[in-house]
Amino acid sequence: MTNTVTIEVKRLPHGEGLPLPKYETSDSAGMDLYAALADGERVTLGPLQRAMIPTGLAMALPHRHEAQIRPRSGLAAKNGITCLNTPGTIDADYRGEVKVILVNLSNDPFTIERGMRIAQMVIAPVTQGTWAEVSELGATERGEGGFGSTGTR
Numbered sequence: 001m002t003n004t005v006t007i008e009v010k011r012l013p014h015g016e017g018l019p020l021p022k023y024e025t026s027d028s029a030g031m032d033l034y035a036a037l038a039d040g041e042r043v044t045l046g047p048l049q050r051a052m053i054p055t056g057l058a059m060a061l062p063h064r065h066e067a068q069i070r071p072r073s074g075l076a077a078k079n080g081i082t083c084l085n086t087p088g089t090i091d092a093d094y095r096g097e098v099k100v101i102l103v104n105l106s107n108d109p110f111t112i113e114r115g116m117r118i119a120q121m122v123i124a125p126v127t128q129g130t131w132a133e134v135s136e137l138g139a140t141e142r143g144e145g146g147f148g149s150t151g152t153r
């Protein structure tokens, strides 16, 4: 059974008329976010250009949850479009508009219009950490090895 939590959502004026994000299939992890640009407005990203795209939504996530804004693989594979700060973090206490920072990593311009599904949002539980300061950390098999220390094959 899929876990669900209820998310309060407020449509901002420029979000009116767009559907609320939804899961495209029954077991999808992410809901696709729509670009809430004005009717007829176009944002064209040239190579390596970025833009913050409005979603027209503000939300109140449940305590101890976050939303992760992730790229859509189709846009990445076909058009080189990804989220610059992936995964973007939406904090549970954020009440502003959710925005998507897109960047064009291809050599061709890419145009975004109202209603395009530009990214996806995954809801995830959050664990906060508290520090326990020590003078020595416990020994492990890995130790300080990292960054390829185990080889490539």
Ligand SMILES: O=c1ccn([C@H]2C[C@H](O)[C@@H](COP(=O)(O)OP(=O)(O)OP(=O)(O)O)O2)c(=O)[nH]1
Binding pocket: 069, 085, 088, 089, 090, 091, 092, 094, 097, 098, 099, 100, 101
């Ligand atoms: O892709 C994103 C990333 C963040 N946010 C919003 C929600 C998030 O709760 C807030 C802060 O994000 P973050 O902590 O990543 O940014 P910051 O640069 O650390 O800003 P702040 O100082 O406001 O925390 O900005 C978005 O709308 N889209």
Ligand SMILES: [Mg+2]
Binding pocket: none
């Ligand atoms: Mg922050």
